Amino acid sequence: MNSIEDLIEKSETRIFKAVFPNTTNHYETLFGGTALQLMDEVSFICATRFSRKKVVTISSDKIDFEKPIPEGTIIELVAKVSEVGRTSCTVRVDIYKEDMYSYQRDLAVTGLFKFVAIDNNKKPIPIIDK
């Protein structure tokens, strides 16, 4: 049986993307809505890998767009469980931007996403079996 700490470590989830023009806005930076969609997806995968149960998003919290992400950069999304409740878990997502042609890497966006585990009747159930 894995401890909660082991499950948190093993479920850390990372996705890389290239910021192509079809994902940017008229300022030629990553569109905020696209960033949110990617954050929801990576945090959903993380919560699913953590619980190995059906989970739904119940809330998102404190999304900070600290730095713009220019077209032509690489982004890495890192999702990790930061809090475990009875039926829910909270996942912190960090988006790092990397210059393609240097080793410059900066934290650009952070946010929290909370998920609830549900059964086949869509009712909350314990997020992990103890």
Ligand SMILES: CC(=O)SCCNC(=O)CCNC(=O)[C@H](O)C(C)(C)COP(=O)(O)OP(=O)(O)OC[C@H]1O[C@@H](n2cnc3c(N)ncnc32)[C@H](O)[C@@H]1OP(=O)(O)O
């Ligand atoms: C992957 C996807 O695309 S999901 C799509 C978007 N999400 C959805 O459609 C979900 C819609 N929401 C729902 O179906 C329901 O709200 C449910 C099933 C998630 C929860 O049902 P509820 O009756 O509210 O559950 P309940 O009151 O027992 O709370 C369940 C957990 O959620 C937490 N919670 C409930 N409401 C909120 C809220 N507004 N904000 C933060 N946490 C909340 C509770 O604290 C509890 O956590 P805990 O057990 O770890 O302490």
